[in-house]
Amino acid sequence: METLLIILVMVGVGSFIGGLTNSIAIKMLFRPYEAKYIGKWKIPFTPGVIPKRRDQLAKQLGQLVVNHLLTLDSIQKKLADRELHHKVEKKIEKEFDHFLLQSTSIQQLSDKLGINLQANLLKEKIAEKIMEQVRVYLQQHRDKPIKLWLEQAVTEQDIDKASGFIRNKGIDLLNNEETRQKMEQVIQQYAQSKGFLGNMVLSMFSGEELALKVQRLVIEYLSSEEGYQWISRAVHQEWSNLLEQEISIIETVFEKEETQHLLNKLIQEQLPVENWMQKPIQTILVPFIDQIKRKIIPLLTDQLFNKLSTSLPEILNQLEVEKMVENQVSSFPTSRIEEIILSISRKEFKLITYLGALLGGLIGLIQALLFIMI
Numbered sequence: 001m002e003t004l005l006i007i008l009v010m011v012g013v014g015s016f017i018g019g020l021t022n023s024i025a026i027k028m029l030f031r032p033y034e035a036k037y038i039g040k041w042k043i044p045f046t047p048g049v050i051p052k053r054r055d056q057l058a059k060q061l062g063q064l065v066v067n068h069l070l071t072l073d074s075i076q077k078k079l080a081d082r083e084l085h086h087k088v089e090k091k092i093e094k095e096f097d098h099f100l101l102q103s104t105s106i107q108q109l110s111d112k113l114g115i116n117l118q119a120n121l122l123k124e125k126i127a128e129k130i131m132e133q134v135r136v137y138l139q140q141h142r143d144k145p146i147k148l149w150l151e152q153a154v155t156e157q158d159i160d161k162a163s164g165f166i167r168n169k170g171i172d173l174l175n176n177e178e179t180r181q182k183m184e185q186v187i188q189q190y191a192q193s194k195g196f197l198g199n200m201v202l203s204m205f206s207g208e209e210l211a212l213k214v215q216r217l218v219i220e221y222l223s224s225e226e227g228y229q230w231i232s233r234a235v236h237q238e239w240s241n242l243l244e245q246e247i248s249i250i251e252t253v254f255e256k257e258e259t260q261h262l263l264n265k266l267i268q269e270q271l272p273v274e275n276w277m278q279k280p281i282q283t284i285l286v287p288f289i290d291q292i293k294r295k296i297i298p299l300l301t302d303q304l305f306n307k308l309s310t311s312l313p314e315i316l317n318q319l320e321v322e323k324m325v326e327n328q329v330s331s332f333p334t335s336r337i338e339e340i341i342l343s344i345s346r347k348e349f350k351l352i353t354y355l356g357a358l359l360g361g362l363i364g365l366i367q368a369l370l371f372i373m374i
Contacts (some may be wrong), residue, residue, distance in 0.1 A: 003372055011361045018360020022353045032316055032336040050341075051334045059330035060321035072313060079309045089301050093293055098283050102290070107277040119273045127267040131260065138251040146250065147243035159239055163232040166223055170231075174219050183214055194341040 029049050034045040078084065110117035173179055221227040253259055
């Protein structure tokens with residue numbers, strides 16, 4: 001009985017010492033959090049291992065994250081994942097659908113984004129851009145005939161309409177009283193310049209009568225089918241001659257300051273920018289919704305991921321992830337580090353304590369057996 005008691009006591013003491021030793025060792029990993037002193041003498045093993053090596057731990061963690069966890073290859077591989085692309089596309093489509101349910105004008109959107117968008121400035125910019133594109137086009141095609149530019153734009157019907165317009169305007173001009181007076185003045189000056197013969201004609205017919213006769217004859221001719229055909233042939237001929245000219249002649253006219261000022265003004269007057277700015281963006285997008293979802297959103301998503309992947313080395317370099325992790329860990333309270341590690345390894349630490357108790361118990365048993373045998 002006495003022998004059994006000795007064995008149990010030594011096993012129990014060994015287990016207690018082994019478990020307590022391992023428990024204290026685990027505690028000493030974290031505690032004390034700060035160095036302890038007796039007077040000026042620093043108590044050994046203070047602070048704990050992790051608080052003492054926190055700066056080194058932070059540096060090692062930073063290197064671990066950059067070199068093995070958050071690596072360039074792993075992030076680029078994730079960015080190339082088609083499943084991720086699909087999720088982002090669905091998210092963008094959802095936001096786009098939500099946007100379509102609203103009624104937001106361009107002016108409201110610009111105000112919300114803090115962009116000072118003014119109609120007059122926008123007209124000027126658009127007009128300048130149009131003028132610049134025309135200038136580039138004229139410079140690139142200056143040696144080519146005008147027919148490459150205008151032949152398809154102007155049809156035979158347009159030329160016929162122009163011929164009719166010219167004839168009608170000519171008739172209206174001739175019917176004008178001022179025109180008749182000018183013709184009378186010209187006839188009188190011409191007749192007087194011919195001396196006796198001219199004065200004889202004026203004695204038979206007054207300048208007013210001659211002007212009326214000439215006016216009536218010309219109007220009758222222009223109003224006739226023959227007169228119209230004459231004007232039409234002339235317009236067609238001039239148009240054909242113009243088409244054979246090089247575009248450089250238009251460039252010469254276009255580059256004049258007066259021409260540019262006039263064209264710029266005409267473009268700005270024809271641009272309904274005020275209406276555009278007050279019109280809901282959603283109404284503009286409605287005809288293109290299907291195309292936006294099928295083509296534009298996937299294309300933008302792919303371009304976004306490609307741009308991110310290409311720029312990733314520079315982004316990671318700018319972020320300084322290693323330094324960021326190091327600073328973050330260094331700023332953690334030691335109690336927080338202890339809590340994080342224990343939340344992950346609490347079970348393992350308990351097993352280490354139990355293992356220490358088991359080993360201590362085995363050592364106590366061996367000591368008891370040796371003691372009895374001796």
